[in-house]
Amino acid sequence: MSDNHSRGSPYAPHTEAMTMAMLDAVDAESEAALFDIPDTVTFDGKFDIPERSERATRRHVEGILGRNDDLTAFMGRGHYDHYVPSVVEDLAGRSEFLTSYTQYQPEVAQGFLQALFEYQSMLVALTGLDVANCSMYDGATALGEAVTLSQRVRSISGDRVLVPDLLRDGKREVLENYAAGPGVIVDTYSTADGNVDTAALEETFDDDVAMVYAENPTVRGTIEEHLSAVGDLADAHDALFCLGSDPVALALLEAPASVGTDIVVGDASSLGIGTAYGFGLGLFVTREEYLRQVPGRLVGAATDESDRRTYTLTLQTREQHIRRERATSNICTNQAWVALRTAIHAVWLGPDGLLDLAESCVTRATDLAARVDEIRGVKAPVHDRHHFREFVAHTDQPAGAVRAGLADNGYGVHAVGDHEIQICVTETTERAVEEFIETLAEVAV
């Protein structure tokens, strides 16, 4: 085919002769005659979108993307950059995976089903809980789904969900949109020095609480030290304990099942994707007793006619295409392909590699905080806690000015308070640490 096209879609194979013959076969004078659309709503205008060759389209889009600054982002707060090995792109990019549909015909989709079953199983290993679904959109929507689950569980009667005051604004907005439908109120509890303030939490906890949410690591990079206390409070008030985390952190930090967690949500795209403007993968793992209330698709083992073990989407009566307005969620299209990437990345790392990566998230953050603390006009870390990937630093200068000064020199950090910046470091940014420290020293005074 030619790269130029002036008479139609480059992906429709019809020659003019073929089109004429087909029209003839269906007894139609023209393509237009096939449309049964009243004249009054027929569109006779133009979109005014030019047609382009593939080459020209690539140049056009690359030109647009090229107007992004080449920033070395020491940034996290829910979206992380870890090195993604080439084999992930290579394998997940195979068209049999990438261009396939949801596995409603399992006999011809065993490959993807097995990959998703393995993904679910790895999340079970990481959390110690029983049931993982095969993806939600992102960590924020997974948290929203957790709240709606709490409203369907018979033993839970409350209509309040408690979240930390540190919760990202965006995540809270998503949560409030999900909570509004079933009439759940989102309430805040205080944190102290970057961790749950257990006394304050106990104060606000009551039997009208359906679910309490905590994160580990927290959005400010601190490792949470009071998870068991949160779990105990949830138990005492017949509420669910939902924990936000990610697969790298889960490899090292306390196993959620051991601290009384009922649901684990979070963004699993910390593996498999890298920095992608918040493009995510919502993980959702819970206890067996809530199986029938789980949102989204589940892959289960099955057997086939030859009596061999196979895999299939199962328990679909929970889902919208069967249960409609009484479904556990409206989710249909999910993030299956991202889950595939995350699974491949996790296997590539293996248990040793994943644990090494998690440990390096602690040591790199600790080391960088110590280096940053030596800079005049900066104190780090602000919180007297252990850290994972990132930490908050106090700056004598306004945080916005420090952030802007760093951006002018090609570095990204978060401004999270009037005089607080947040810095994240992983293996992908470590190479730039020396120059970053020098630049920070210049702009922070």
Next chain:
Amino acid sequence: MRYDQARWTNDEARYEPLLSEKSTTEVSTDDSPLPDDLTRDSLALPDLSEPELARHYTRLSQMNYGVESGPFPLGSCTMKYNPSFTEDLAAHPAAAVHPDQPTRTTQGTLELLFGLQDYLGRIGGMDAVSLQPPAGAAGEFAGILVAKASHEHSGEGQRSEVIVPESAHGTNFASAAMAGYDVVSLASDDDGRVDLDALEAAVGEETAALMLTNPNTLGLFERDIEAIADIVHDAGGLLYYDGANLNALLGQARPGDMGFDVMHYNVHKTFATPHGGGGPGAGPIGVTAELAPFLPSPQVERSDSGYEFVEPDHSIGKVHGFYGNWLVLVKAYAYIARLGDGGLEDASAKAVLNANYLAEQMDFEVPFEPFHHEFVASAGDRDAADVAKRMLDHGVHPPTTKWPEIVSEALMTEPTEVESRRTLEHLAEAFNAVADEDDETLAAAPESTAARRIDQVRAAREPRLSWQSLGEYTGGRTH
């Protein structure tokens, strides 16, 4: 034509073994830099070399079927070819930006988002577009929340019902319910379209919105769309367009011109981004100027100093933690930019031509006409699910089956514009060959796929959702 899918068989009980069965290692966290009480004790995960894992996933891919494997006429899903070059653009290093970067450092990203908002607005005839919803159902949820916010803003918060035609996508019912609405189901008329009398009877002071797909799930255009819009609007409700079938209409008609107030686009259908085995997609929403102040936050706007984020005055807030499925949006933008007016219009024209040509050659009856980009055939006295399984043996992916229920033993078929006449003829041959086969052959199908017919009943009765829960689950009944 016949199809034999790769089938990797390990032994009498298993096909390709699980990762965990290949090699698992348990590692201890004893040497971690953290105090013991903040760490787990150990971690057990698969432990494969890169060559081993490459072989594992390559084998799995061979036991999977995509659009590049063969015809995929799955009704309502628009399984068209996903252009390769869009993958390269999504993988471009300049697309890898952090969502919290200052917008002055992400002008390229904002320009692309602004461009896609603009393109989609023109294509749908909508005044403003939000790209944030990460899937079609998320778009429905966001769109209904916008409708709800607008009703509340104008003191009409008492409106508590969303009307959905019986034959609609299940997501419509579920999305309306998630937004806190009661769902009122609307029966179709004998022609398979909205029954105007039933609609008149259903609307009232409680009506917040009517959700509609056009053409509907039978492929029929709702010819009374203007009357429908009047009925809903006169009752004070809003009209919602489910964009699942937009591939029928590009350049021919626009939801905004039909009286729709809010719509979602399925970019993984209409705009050719890959389905990825279930996702990711993207479900942007378009609205009229009246509803624009309620859109999710932020919107991208252009000013003298460049592109910037703006929070709509009465925004519903966010429906995704960040800015939606960015990489998918890059692919969608690239697809639209490549096709332009001519390509988009031609895509729909050829999609409709292909559906008609295929239906013309099929022996199964198609009870509802005139359809557009898809049609629903009836398998008659055959079991549609069995027909589907047998089609796999003929080298084609089957259509969507047993839905919508208005057609008995439905075969919902959407060939899309990418199939050639010859492929359509082959598809028809597959349908017709299966129609002529006996029930036993159909019930025994498929035989040439990686797995044989799967026992769904056992899977649901004895849920085993992880390798940890498998036990002795290696074929045969466990009790």
Next chain:
Amino acid sequence: MSFNVPDDLRYLDTHEWVRQDDDTATVGISDFAQDELGDVVFVELPDEGDELTAGTDFGVVESIKAVSDVYAPVSGTVTAVNDDLIDRPELLNEDPYGDGWLLELELADESELDGLLSPDEYSDQIA
């Protein structure tokens, strides 16, 4: 196809049956209902001690592709539920009037039974 409609039971038009034994009643779903659903894979039942009201739903029966609410033919207090169905939901298909029973009630108002369908009336409905 003809379905088994035992003579000694009363029926609800939503396909539940009830068998009276003094002041208690056993409730299940009919042969017709189990056939319509297909292979039952899951049953959700109330707890012992729960109060049921005639005509309202008290649980669900699920097959692979369908979910069906189950309605109380009569009002009363649940005195027993069929726990065997948790592990063997197929009992509903195999023996809907026997081992596939759903629950037992202590009748609140015996006269409610009179309002139910007779075997003949129910047979006509599903004919």
